[in-house]
Amino acid sequence: xxxxxxxxxxxxxxxxxxxxxxxxxxxxxxxxxxxxxxxxxxxxxxxxxxxxxxxxxxxxxxxxxxxxxxxxxxxxxxxxxxxxxxxxxxxxxxxxxxxxxxxxxxxxxxxxxxxxxxxxxxxxxxxxxxxxxxxxxxxxxxxxxxxxxxxxxxxxxxxxxxxxxxxxxxxxxxxxxxxxxxxxxxxxxxxxxxxxxxxxxxxxxxxxxxxxxxxxxxxxxxxxxxxxxxxxxxxxxxxxxxxxxxxxxxxxxxxxxxxxxxxxxxxxxxxxxxxxxxxxxxxxxxxxxxxxxxxxxxxxxxxxxxxxxxxxxxxxxxxxxxxxxxxxxxxxxxxxxxxxxxxxxxxxxxxxxxxxxxxxxxxxxxxxxxxxxx
Amino acid sequence: xxxxxxxxxxxxxxxxxxxxxxxxxxxxxxxxxxxxxxxxxxxxxxxxxxxxxxxxxxxxxxxxxxxxxxxxxxxxxxxxxxxxxxxxxxxxxxxxxxxxxxxxxxxxxxxxxxxxxxxxxxxxxxxxxxxxxxxxxxxxxxxxxxxxxxxxxxxxxxxxxxxxxxxxxxxxxxxxxxxxxxxxxxxxxxxxxxxxxxxxxxxxxxxxxxxxxxxxxxxxxxxxxxxxxxxxxxxxxxxxxxxxxxxxxxxxxxxxxxxxxxxxxxxxxxxxxxxxxxxxxxxxxxxxxxxxxxxxxxxxxxxxxxxxxxxxxxxxxxxxxxxxxxxxxxxxxxxxxxxxxxxxxxxxxxxxxxxxxxxxxxxxxxxxxxxxxx
Numbered sequence: 001x002x003x004x005x006x007x008x009x010x011x012x013x014x015x016x017x018x019x020x021x022x023x024x025x026x027x028x029x030x031x032x033x034x035x036x037x038x039x040x041x042x043x044x045x046x047x048x049x050x051x052x053x054x055x056x057x058x059x060x061x062x063x064x065x066x067x068x069x070x071x072x073x074x075x076x077x078x079x080x081x082x083x084x085x086x087x088x089x090x091x092x093x094x095x096x097x098x099x100x101x102x103x104x105x106x107x108x109x110x111x112x113x114x115x116x117x118x119x120x121x122x123x124x125x126x127x128x129x130x131x132x133x134x135x136x137x138x139x140x141x142x143x144x145x146x147x148x149x150x151x152x153x154x155x156x157x158x159x160x161x162x163x164x165x166x167x168x169x170x171x172x173x174x175x176x177x178x179x180x181x182x183x184x185x186x187x188x189x190x191x192x193x194x195x196x197x198x199x200x201x202x203x204x205x206x207x208x209x210x211x212x213x214x215x216x217x218x219x220x221x222x223x224x225x226x227x228x229x230x231x232x233x234x235x236x237x238x239x240x241x242x243x244x245x246x247x248x249x250x251x252x253x254x255x256x257x258x259x260x261x262x263x264x265x266x267x268x269x270x271x272x273x274x275x276x277x278x279x280x281x282x283x284x285x286x287x288x289x290x291x292x293x294x295x296x297x298x299x300x301x302x303x304x305x306x307x308x309x310x311x312x313x314x315x316x317x318x319x320x321x322x323x324x325x326x327x328x329x330x331x332x333x334x335x336x337x338x339x340x341x342x343x344x345x346x347x348x349x350x351x352x353x354x355x356x357x358x359x360x361x362x363x364x365x366x367x368x369x370x371x372x373x374x
Numbered sequence: 375x376x377x378x379x380x381x382x383x384x385x386x387x388x389x390x391x392x393x394x395x396x397x398x399x400x401x402x403x404x405x406x407x408x409x410x411x412x413x414x415x416x417x418x419x420x421x422x423x424x425x426x427x428x429x430x431x432x433x434x435x436x437x438x439x440x441x442x443x444x445x446x447x448x449x450x451x452x453x454x455x456x457x458x459x460x461x462x463x464x465x466x467x468x469x470x471x472x473x474x475x476x477x478x479x480x481x482x483x484x485x486x487x488x489x490x491x492x493x494x495x496x497x498x499x500x501x502x503x504x505x506x507x508x509x510x511x512x513x514x515x516x517x518x519x520x521x522x523x524x525x526x527x528x529x530x531x532x533x534x535x536x537x538x539x540x541x542x543x544x545x546x547x548x549x550x551x552x553x554x555x556x557x558x559x560x561x562x563x564x565x566x567x568x569x570x571x572x573x574x575x576x577x578x579x580x581x582x583x584x585x586x587x588x589x590x591x592x593x594x595x596x597x598x599x600x601x602x603x604x605x606x607x608x609x610x611x612x613x614x615x616x617x618x619x620x621x622x623x624x625x626x627x628x629x630x631x632x633x634x635x636x637x638x639x640x641x642x643x644x645x646x647x648x649x650x651x652x653x654x655x656x657x658x659x660x661x662x663x664x665x666x667x668x669x670x671x672x673x674x675x676x677x678x679x680x681x682x683x684x685x686x687x688x689x690x691x692x693x694x695x696x697x698x699x700x701x702x703x704x705x706x707x708x709x710x711x712x713x714x715x716x717x718x719x720x721x722x723x724x725x726x727x728x729x730x731x732x733x734x735x736x737x738x739x740x741x742x743x744x745x746x747x748x
Contacts, residue, residue, distance in 0.1 A: 114536075118544050125537055158536040162488075163499055163529055169564030170492050172546070177563055189551055190543030193567030 007222050008182055010119060012258040018055060018221070018248055027056045027246060041067060042102040047316045048095045048247070049254060058231065059243035063216045067103055073214040074205040075099055075162035076242070078110035078198070081131035082120065085138040086267035088250035089345065090353075091313050092218050093142055099149050099216070107149050108215075108369070109139060110201045114154040118190040123186040129155055136364050138270050141356035150369035154197060157370040161200045164207060169196035171233040180225045199230040200271045202242040208373075214240050221246040250313065255285035258292075268346060270353055277350070280305070281343045281350045287328070299331035307335065307342055314345050381596050382556055384493060386632040392429060392595070392622055399598045401430045401620060408435045415441060416476040421690045422469045422621070430595060432605065433617035437590045441477055448579040449473055450482035450616070452572070455505035456494065459512040460641035461720065462624035464727075465687050466592050467516055469621075473590070474522050481523050482589075482743070483513060484575045488528040491566040503529055510738050512644050515730035524743035528571060531744040535574040538581060543570035547606040553601045562587035573604040576616040582747075588614050595620040624687065625680040629659035642720060644727055649723070655681070655717045661702070662709035673705035681709065681716055688719050 005014035007021060022029060030049065034057075039045040041064060048054055066073050075096050079089060096107050111132035114256050117123050132153045139151070152160060177183055177195055205213035217227055224246065231241040249258035252266035268277050287305030289295040302308035302325050324341070327333040365371050381389030381395060396403060404423070408431075413419040415438060422428055440447050453463065469716055470481050485506035491497050506527045514523070526534060551557055551569055579587035591601055598620065605615040621633035626640035642651050661679030663669040676682035676699050685698050698715070701707040739745050 116542055117540060125540065146405070153538070155537055156533070159530070159533045162532040162536075166488055166491060166499065166529070166564055170562050172563045173560050174557065174563065174566060175559040178559075183548065185549040185552075186547050187547065188544050189546045189566050189570060190540055190546060192563050193543070196563060 009222050009225060012222060014113050016249065016258075021221055022056050025221070025228065027058050027221075027224060027244070029056050030054065030060070030245075034064065035062070035258060038065050043269045046095055046098045047318070048091065050318075051312050051321075052248075053091070053313065054095060054218065054245050054247045055256055056246040057244055058227070059241065060216065060245050061112070063243045066214045071214065072205075072209065072211065073103075073108040074105050074308055075214060076110070076201050076205075076215050077107070078112060078201070079133045079139075079273055080112045080119075081128055081130060081368070082116040082123070084269045085135050086269050087310075087314070087350075088140065088267060089135075090138065090270070091250060092220065092247055093139055095218055095245075097142050099218070100144060105148070106205070107144065108201055108204060109149060109151050110198065111135060111151065111153045112194075112198065114190070115160075115194045117155075117186060118194065125155060129153070133364060134365070137357045138362045140352070140360035140363065140367055141353050141358065144367070146363075146366050147350055149203065149367050150372065151364070151367045152201065152369050157368070158197075160370055160373065161197055161204065164200040164203050165193075165196040167237050168199045168203075168230075168233065169193060170237065172196060173230065176229070195226055195229060196231045198226045199233075202227065202230045203234070203239040204331055206239050207373055212240050215242040216245060217242055218245045218247070220249055222249070251283040251309055253280055253306055255304075255306055270350060270357065274347060277346060281339050281346070282336070284339065286335045286338075288338075292334050295334055296331045300328040300335065300374060302328045307312075311338075311345070314342075314349055323366060383596050383599060385648060386596060390623065390632075396430050399595070399602065401432050401573065401595075401598055401618070403430050404428065404434070404619075406678065411435070411438050420469055421692070422473045422687070424692075425686050426622075427687065428469060428592065428619050428621045429593070430620040431618055432598075432600065432601070433615065434619050437525045437617045441586045444523055446579075446583060446585065447477075447590060448479050448649075449481040450484070450575050450579075450589050450591050451481070451484060451593055452575070453513075454486045454490045454493075455502055455543055456490040456497070457505060458643045458645050459509050460643050461684075461688070461724075462641060463509075464512065464516065464644070465624060466594065466621055467513055469592055469619075471516050471518060473519060473592070476628065479522070480579070481518065482575055482578060483525050484572065485509060485525065485527045486568075486572065488532075488564070488571070489568045489707065490527075492562060492568060499529060499637055501529070507738060510741070511731045511734045512727070514734035514737065514741055515727050517730065518741070520737075521738050523741050524746065525738070525741045526575065526743050528747055531742070533570055534573075534744055534747065535578065538574040538577050539567075539570040541550070541611050542573045542577075542604075542607065543567060545610065546570060546603065550603070554603055569600055569603060572600045573607075574602045577608070577613040580613050587615050589616040590619060590622065591616055592619045592621070594623055596623070624716060625683055627654055627658040629680055631679075643726060644731065646724075651720060652717055654707055655713050655720070656710075658713065660709045660712075662712075668709050670705045674702040676702045676715060681712055684716055685712075685719070688716075688723055 005016045006105055007016060035045055035049060063073055077092060077096055100107055101106060113128040113132040116128040117125050136151055165267055177192060183192060202215050205215055227244050234241045254266050265280060268280055286307050287301035289298055290301060312321055315321060379390045409419055409423060439449055451466060451470055454461060473479060474481055487502040487506040491499050510525055530564040539579050551566060576589050579589055602618055608615045628640050639654060642654055659680055660681050661675035663672055663674060686695055689695060
């Protein structure tokens with residue numbers, strides 16, 4: 001990995017060079033052909049792909065081929081429930097929802113409350129399991145049909161995954177996971193086993209259906225090590241290689257490469273009150289000039305600005321986005337005005353979201369895979 | 375470890391020096407005081423303890439103290455279902471049954487079909503899981519009351535153990551399990567996690583009862599590494615340190631230190647037919663002289679003789695055992711006669727056992743812990 005940045009599933013440091021990261025990992029950039037093919041099949045290209053937020057993949061073109069031939073496929077993604085959900089977490093879920101709606105496929109969603117317990121010295125199982133439930137509310141709130149979203153909470157639903165995970169674990173040696181994840185002598189044996197559980201879900205749809213079900217995994221690029229290993233062993237275990245669709249990280253409001261759920265000011269939580277959200281947005285780092293006068297004279301730099309990035313993530317309207325970009329570049333809008341616009345968008349989004357989230361509270365069990373299999 | 379013998383949970387090589395092994399592991403030999411105390415509490419000392427087959431322990435005296443004070447305690451032992459059960463496997467289960475009867479305690483019994491799958495390149499989950507069921511028949515056949523025997527089949531009952539295992543795994547680093555079990559770079563990540571599952575059962579009674587339940591583990595001495603680790607971490611996790619009672623290995627009929635389930639001639643399976651049992655016993659290695667004439671003149675050596683050992687394991691009558699010993703030493707009995715005596719004993723034992731085993735076939739679910747917890 002380059003010395004300027006460092007990316008693992010547990011840590012992102014420095015200014016990420018997404019091209020270099022792809023080279024390092026060996027995944028492919030999304031090209032025009034595959035994006036156009038998606039557009040012609042789905043009737044549109046989702047704005048998160050169109051705007052390059054999802055920018056790379058492994059075999060996404062094969063999934064489109066599978067879909068075109070009417071063969072079964074499913075989506076898989078997940079979340080490490082280490083705290084409340086921030087709006088950045090919702091972004092890939094929004095794309096997953098789009099795939100569910102456009103292609104009628106099912107989404108298997110893994111809450112890794114085991115991993116988050118194992119990874120944090122201070123965490124208790126009660127806490128991470130509690131967050132698994134709380135975070136499920138945010139997922140359900142996005143409007144998934146009950147029969148299309150299957151939530152797996154690792155510590156409670158291990159029975160669904162364990163036999164598959166054993167087959168995976170038998171193929172993964174210590175030296176393989178050490179090399180892939182940078183494990184050391186002091187890594188605990190729970191974390192050493194965990195990759196097999198994250199990989200197991202990629203093979204679960206095939207086990208459940210009793211026939212080959214291809215799987216597409218939309219995820220942030222830091223999750224690639226898991227799925228690289230999954231692809232290495234899939235076929236020897238009789239499963240199709242999972243395909244992936246990778247996003248960039250969402251910048252923190254303070255300008256770092258990745259939002260951190262553990263630094264409260266760097267992210268907007270879905271459970272934040274309006275006042276906190278306003279304060280966080282108003283205090284955000286921007287690509288603007290130090291003074292209003294300089295901004296009007298030289299314009300700002302939206303390409304490095306998290307406020308602009310958030311506009312792109314939460315406003316599907318390309319015209320709005322284009323205007324903000326040009327107005328910033330041309331100095332026609334000040335950062336304060338731009339932040340106020342963003343605040344209104346996030347506020348509207350969260351108003352609907354929070355209502356839906358509360359309504360989901362009594363319905364979580366309806367989305368649990370284990371309950372459906374009983 | 376001495377160069378003459380080598381003992382791990384997966385392999386026993388060479389002529390085992392049981393004293394040296396204790397020193398190496400750091401467990402204690404059973405002394406007269408603790409054996410007498412057991413006798414006064416139980417009304418007798420079981421012949422497997424009296425004859426030194428169970429010869430060592432960790433904190434067995436504390437279990438007697440707990441029992442004496444009327445505090446809750448339970449038994450835990452298990453089996454790696456890698457094949458059919460041979461009569462050697464029954465020996466510690468016979469002792470466990472005695473504890474259940476004499477002290478009214480419950481036995482938690484773990485079938486590690488996961489470990490046996492992970493440990494053997496050729497094994498399939500279907501095979502090891504099938505043996506878990508088959509081996510359960512042999513266990514139930516010994517006559518455990520349904521409310522005192524709780525069988526856990528790892529691959530199916532993982533949900534009962536997983537949260538406890540996670541707490542254990544978080545405390546066990548790679549360097550700890552590598553040092554304890556001799557793991558290497560090529561050890562698979564399933565086996566690396568597995569010790570946490572074997573340890574978890576030691577803490578399960580306390581979790582289930584919601585109060586401190588002490589645990590006594592009767593097991594072969596090669597299992598000590600697991601329980602040493604369990605004892606190291608028990609108290610930081612809020613559980614009592616498990617106590618252990620260790621047996622020697624049962625010699626193979628060919629004279630090696632340990633019977634092997636994978637060498638058919640070395641062991642008598644509970645499912646063997648009478649003819650095979652006769653052939654195996656008649657072909658057994660003995661401590662006798664090369665000819666009848668020399669045997670009558672010099673006598674045999676029962677102390678190195680597996681046939682004599684099997685008499686001791688399956689005949690509770692001390693007078694019989696004493697006579698065999700003296701008659702062998704004095705040259706009054708030939709190996710063929712002694713083998714015929716043993717064959718009769720094993721035949722009688724297995725006649726009852728096999729009947730009970732078949733009757734157990736429809737009742738396994740009644741003994742499954744997961745079914746009881748549902």
